[in-house]
Amino acid sequence: MEENILEKVKLETLPKTAKMFLTMFLIVIACGYLMAILNINTSMGLLRETYVPGEKVQFEFGGSAYENIVSHYRGSVNDAAAYPGMDLATMTSTSHTHFIAMGMMMFCLGLVFLFTNTLPEWLKKFVLVDSFVAVIIAVSAFWFIKYVSGAGAYLMMFSGMLLGFCVMFETAVPLYEMWLSKVCTPPSPDGEPEKGAYEAKTEAGEPAVKEGGK
Secondary structure (H helix, E strand, O other): OHHHHHHHOOHHHOOHHHHHHHHHHHHHHHHHHHHHHHHHHHHOOOEEEEOOOOOOOEEEEOOOHHHHHHHHHHOOOOOOOOOOOOOHHHHHHHHHHHHHHHHHHHHHHHHHHOOOOOOOHHHHHHHHHHHHHHHHHHHHHHHHHHHOOOOHHHHHHHHHHHHHHHHHHHHHHHHHHHHOOOOOOOEOOOOOEOOOHHHHHHHHOOOOOOOOOO
16 A cells, blocks of 8 residues: 555656756755755864955864864863853753754655655665664764763764765655656557557547446
């Protein structure tokens, strides 16, 4: 029953209006995800901006990812002003926002991705489930870094890679199927595309009575 429902809707056969709507949604979500990556890099000090009035803005990458992530959550003895650490209230607020926002984003992306048929079924299931698992791992890493060990930074970087993997598939595959994939109609023995009984009778001029009619 579940498989039949998903097979009834194919992205490549959607009306152009629906394709344009879903395409703009996927593009906006992808841009938002890229901005989230940029926000992580700037908030944790991995990317810094230097500006002097009258001169060009300069960007520089600073420190290791591991050290900056740990300092962001636990604070830094060497640079307490830049890295004061996160208190319990901030941790709770950040976790709440990430669970709701990221959960809704992955749900909406997964809803479109459900109706794709390009990938093998096992990979499709993995992407759908892994997207939510990555969110849980990422938020759990916040607390692990703060209250257990800085080694949780590796867990956070791993979850980021998993999430990026899922977002890539959940945006690229639907876009491919909507605009590049073609619907193939199996040919009949004489080389012509097969027609249903209703269409064949209608073209022949015969009265086509649907099942259940008189």
